[in-house]
Amino acid sequence: MSLLSVENLSIGYQTKKGMLKAVDHIRFDLEEGDSLGFVGESGCGKTTIGMALMGLLPENAEILEGRIRFQGRDLVLLTEPQWRQVRGAKVAMIFQSAMNALNPVFPVDEQIKEAIVTHQPDISDADLSERMKQLFDLVDIPLARMKNYPHEYSGGMKQRAVIAMALACDPALIIADEPTTALDVIVQDQILREIKMVQQKTRTGLIFISHDIAVVASVCERICVMYAGQIVETGTRKEVFKSPRHPYTQTLLGSYLSLDNLKDIKVPDMKESPDQLTDTNECRFSGACPSCDRKCAGRSPEWIEISPTHQAFCCNPGLIRRGHGKN
Amino acid sequence: MAKPGYILLKLVEVGIIFFVILTALFFLFRLSPGDPISKMVDPMLTPEDMAHLIQQMGLDRPMWEQYLIYVKNFFTGHLGVSFHYGEPVETIIWDKLKWTILLFTTSTVLAAFVGVFLGKIAAWHKGSRLDNVMSISALVCYTLFIPWFALLLLWILGFQWGLFPLGGVLTPALWISNAPLITRILDVLHHLMLPLLTLFVINLGSYLLLMRSSMLSVLSEDYILTARAKGLSEKVIRNKHAARNAALPVITSVGLSLAFSINGGALTEQIFTWPGIGKELIFAVSNNDYPLAQACFLLIALVVLCANLIVDLLYAWLDPRITY
Amino acid sequence: MLNKYFMLRFYKGWQIFIQNPLGKTGVIILGVFMVMAIASFFVPLIDPMYDPMTGIDPDIKLSTGPSLTHWLGTDNVGRDILAQLLEGAKVAFVVGLSAAFFSIVIGTLVGMIAGYAGGLLDASLMRLADIIMVLPSLVILLILASLFGQFNIWIIVFIIAIMRWPAVSRVIRSQTLSLKHRPFIEASRVAGASHVRIIFRHIMPNVLPLAFLYMTFRVTAAILVEAALSFLGFGDPSQVSWGMMLQWVWKSGHMFQAPYWLIPPGLCISLLTLAFYMLGRAMDEVLDPRLRKEGQSG
Numbered sequence: 001m002s003l004l005s006v007e008n009l010s011i012g013y014q015t016k017k018g019m020l021k022a023v024d025h026i027r028f029d030l031e032e033g034d035s036l037g038f039v040g041e042s043g044c045g046k047t048t049i050g051m052a053l054m055g056l057l058p059e060n061a062e063i064l065e066g067r068i069r070f071q072g073r074d075l076v077l078l079t080e081p082q083w084r085q086v087r088g089a090k091v092a093m094i095f096q097s098a099m100n101a102l103n104p105v106f107p108v109d110e111q112i113k114e115a116i117v118t119h120q121p122d123i124s125d126a127d128l129s130e131r132m133k134q135l136f137d138l139v140d141i142p143l144a145r146m147k148n149y150p151h152e153y154s155g156g157m158k159q160r161a162v163i164a165m166a167l168a169c170d171p172a173l174i175i176a177d178e179p180t181t182a183l184d185v186i187v188q189d190q191i192l193r194e195i196k197m198v199q200q201k202t203r204t205g206l207i208f209i210s211h212d213i214a215v216v217a218s219v220c221e222r223i224c225v226m227y228a229g230q231i232v233e234t235g236t237r238k239e240v241f242k243s244p245r246h247p248y249t250q251t252l253l254g255s256y257l258s259l260d261n262l263k264d265i266k267v268p269d270m271k272e273s274p275d276q277l278t279d280t281n282e283c284r285f286s287g288a289c290p291s292c293d294r295k296c297a298g299r300s301p302e303w304i305e306i307s308p309t310h311q312a313f314c315c316n317p318g319l320i321r322r323g324h325g326k327n
Numbered sequence: 328m329a330k331p332g333y334i335l336l337k338l339v340e341v342g343i344i345f346f347v348i349l350t351a352l353f354f355l356f357r358l359s360p361g362d363p364i365s366k367m368v369d370p371m372l373t374p375e376d377m378a379h380l381i382q383q384m385g386l387d388r389p390m391w392e393q394y395l396i397y398v399k400n401f402f403t404g405h406l407g408v409s410f411h412y413g414e415p416v417e418t419i420i421w422d423k424l425k426w427t428i429l430l431f432t433t434s435t436v437l438a439a440f441v442g443v444f445l446g447k448i449a450a451w452h453k454g455s456r457l458d459n460v461m462s463i464s465a466l467v468c469y470t471l472f473i474p475w476f477a478l479l480l481l482w483i484l485g486f487q488w489g490l491f492p493l494g495g496v497l498t499p500a501l502w503i504s505n506a507p508l509i510t511r512i513l514d515v516l517h518h519l520m521l522p523l524l525t526l527f528v529i530n531l532g533s534y535l536l537l538m539r540s541s542m543l544s545v546l547s548e549d550y551i552l553t554a555r556a557k558g559l560s561e562k563v564i565r566n567k568h569a570a571r572n573a574a575l576p577v578i579t580s581v582g583l584s585l586a587f588s589i590n591g592g593a594l595t596e597q598i599f600t601w602p603g604i605g606k607e608l609i610f611a612v613s614n615n616d617y618p619l620a621q622a623c624f625l626l627i628a629l630v631v632l633c634a635n636l637i638v639d640l641l642y643a644w645l646d647p648r649i650t651y
Numbered sequence: 652m653l654n655k656y657f658m659l660r661f662y663k664g665w666q667i668f669i670q671n672p673l674g675k676t677g678v679i680i681l682g683v684f685m686v687m688a689i690a691s692f693f694v695p696l697i698d699p700m701y702d703p704m705t706g707i708d709p710d711i712k713l714s715t716g717p718s719l720t721h722w723l724g725t726d727n728v729g730r731d732i733l734a735q736l737l738e739g740a741k742v743a744f745v746v747g748l749s750a751a752f753f754s755i756v757i758g759t760l761v762g763m764i765a766g767y768a769g770g771l772l773d774a775s776l777m778r779l780a781d782i783i784m785v786l787p788s789l790v791i792l793l794i795l796a797s798l799f800g801q802f803n804i805w806i807i808v809f810i811i812a813i814m815r816w817p818a819v820s821r822v823i824r825s826q827t828l829s830l831k832h833r834p835f836i837e838a839s840r841v842a843g844a845s846h847v848r849i850i851f852r853h854i855m856p857n858v859l860p861l862a863f864l865y866m867t868f869r870v871t872a873a874i875l876v877e878a879a880l881s882f883l884g885f886g887d888p889s890q891v892s893w894g895m896m897l898q899w900v901w902k903s904g905h906m907f908q909a910p911y912w913l914i915p916p917g918l919c920i921s922l923l924t925l926a927f928y929m930l931g932r933a934m935d936e937v938l939d940p941r942l943r944k945e946g947q948s949g
Binding site for chain 1: 548549550552553554555556557558559560563568571572575645646647648
């Protein structure tokens with residue numbers, strides 16, 4: 001049985017204009033020690049998925065339907081006190097903006113110890129300091145800097161501390177939401193390697209969320225591409241990166257310019273994002289799709305299998321199977 | 328963590344500001360209409376006493392020399408002789424200072440603690456009925472006209488219900504009759520209640536509103552989300568992670584609102600005949616007792632600056648990000 | 652065309668503002684006081700005995716409670732309390748608005764100059780602001796009153812304005828600092844615009860909304876200080892103000908006997924300052940989009 005299996009999950013936000021469906025019938029599985037990346041533009045619902053997995057959805061958000069099976073339990077049904085047992089202990093999160101993710105008025109080690117003590121109240125002082133040493137070693141922060149305040153750390157060190165905090169209780173699943181976006185390129189590279197190394201060493205499940213498909217591909221074995229609340233293509237890193245089938249994935253890779261194939265790829269104009277307020281079965285990408293033709297109109301997209309691990313969500317099976325616009 | 332450099336810097340800053348105020352006051356007294364001698368020396372004194380005082384303050388010397396003598400006299404504690412009491416003003420105001428400090432610190436500290444506590448709760452339950460009631464009441468407290476509120480308290484609690492004395496700081500009979508210390512302390516506290524309540528209510532409103540808005544902005548910070556993700560209970564998040572950060576701007580504002588509280592303090596002392604510096608200043612101004620007024624003003628300025636200094640140091644101690 | 656844009660922006664702001672419960676309540680209370688202030692011009696015309704300062708009811712020699720001829724009663728020399736209250740509304744508006752106006756004029760000028768000039772001028776202006784900010788204005792007014800004698804109302808207004816600009820100038824300064832390096836300012840500098848022109852033509856329109864927001868808070872402060880000064884007996888003796896009315900109740904020893912005389916003036920001061928404060932808070936929300944969004948999402 002897989003570690004995490006999300007079935008048919010839909011999440012909506014109550015807004016002034018009505019219910020906005022941020023996540024629409026999502027399904028995916030994650031095996032133990034496996035890594036899965038979510039990629040898409042901002043507002044596509046990827047962060048919402050992460051928050052739902054942590055039970056930290058904002059007050060105006062609501063899980064409309066679906067199940068999140070994690071270690072045999074349905075997380076959707078958990079009460080708040082039950083969630084507190086899970087959060088930080090079994091599922092941990094590395095946040096988007098590491099710059100402010102640490103509380104400025106407490107020393108770093110105290111904030112990490114807090115995570116351990118909350119879930120293991122009986123831990124002895126010796127075990128606790130032993131665990132702290134392990135953690136700081138694992139993320140390469142000198143032990144002498146343990147007692148520093150966050151403002152005394154560099155951006156990269158803060159992000160490492162946040163990773164250490166996520167690992168503190170040895171969780172089975174880590175969700176990393178844009179963990180490197182605020183960092184400069186060199187530090188970003190180090191942190192990505194760090195995350196990958198730690199994940200492989202500890203055999204933790206990883207869900208990695210980013211707008212940058214290259215970053216996702218460098219860390220994750222499998223990739224889900226999201227558009228307007230739906231997964232539009234899923235496959236192994238190689239499949240999605242080397243032979244993208246869904247027009248949106250191709251657009252995404254196309255906007256990620258590389259000099260060799262500049263002339264091969266047409267970067268289509270992205271028109272306005274689709275209206276997520278109305279419930280529709282029609283393809284949400286049709287308004288911006290470079291391959292959309294009259295045949296698409298009135299049809300609902302369906303999952304088309306390219307290989308057992310590679311699928312795309314489109315109305316045009318021929319197009320997907322042909323794998324046009326080869327990369 | 329000791330931050331001696333920071334403390335020194337702040338002390339120098341306070342010293343300079345006080346010097347500016349001292350100098351400004353000197354020139355105000357010299358440039359205002361009328362003869363400076365008649366402002367600093369009681370015209371009712373005998374010619375010999377007058378001559379002595381004029382000589383002591385150098386009022387017959389040129390302006391710059393007068394200024395130097397004025398500064399010297401201030402630092403040696405000679406601030407002139409009160410017209411009304413016929414005594415050196417420094418002895419008069421020292422006696423008053425303790426009452427002002429008693430009233431001022433108790434009301435500020437109490438209001439700050441209660442205000443921060445209630446503001447925290449209001450922000451936590453933002454938009455609820457509890458929050459609305461607290462915010463609106465705080466707004467009303469904040470805009471109450473102090474003398475009017477004080478008179479209402481005096482009328483209802485003091486006069487109608489007879490719960491508290493109508494003024495003063497002690498019952499004379501009790502102090503003459505050599506009563507035990509505890510009775511005397513209780514007597515002072517009994518007299519303290521009404522002025523304390525007045526200042527407490529007025530200050531409470533502003534602390535509550537400040538803490539509420541500060542807490543609301545802290546609650547949207549990322550580290551609160553991190554704390555939630557660790558699986559901490561809501562209570563720990565509220566009281567440990569949010570409240571401590573939110574209280575920092577409130578502490579700064581205590582310093583900024585000191586001027587406001589001093590105004591209120593003077594009015595409160597005046598209405599409850601509380602024998603503090605504020606009441607003495609109003610008395611001196613009403614009776615043209617210039618040396619006394621000058622001394623009261625300087626002392627108030629000094630108290631304000633010291634309180635500001637304490638607030639700055641407290642802030643530096645609580646916020647690890649401040650290092651000098 | 653520019654005007655049309657500003658009108659539209661103003662209209663949109665007003666829509667949000669009037670939907671805000673604080674703003675709505677504030678506007679209603681202010682409206683009532685405005686009517687009172689206007690009424691104060693007409694009341695003495697009905698009968699000279701309703702003149703707030705000199706009108707004495709010949710039949711009444713001491714303070715009496717509400718009656719048909721004197722709806723709120725009279726003071727101890729037989730003057731009508733309602734007439735005084737109406738006059739007080741007028742004085743409060745005049746004092747509050749003019750002191751606030753002068754203080755934002757000074758504060759905006761100092762703030763723009765300090766922020767635009769930078770360097771030593773900026774540092775010294777801001778230190779001066781710091782010093783004035785920690786000084787209690789009422790205490791200063793008392794000292795000045797003892798040195799210079801009784802002030803008339805305009806001098807009081809002016810001194811309050813002098814004491815109250817620093818908070819405004821701090822805000823305007825930081826706003827100016829952020830504007831200073833925006834492309835449109837740099838562009839006009841390159842185009843050879845003078846400093847004066849840049850400050851008044853380009854920076855001022857952008858900081859004015861903020862200055863007006865601060866004006867409402869200054870109004871509150873000015874009304875309170877003037878009332879306190881009058882209450883202590885240092886107000887303008889030729890003007891009836893609410894603070895002065897309270898002083899009369901207090902000094903004539905009527906505070907325990909005449910609640911009809913004690914309650915109205917203080918209530919008016921408190922309500923008027925509350926109304927201006929509410930207005931300020933509501934405007935704060937109109938001008939600060941971050942706050943507005945927070946309010947919408949729950």
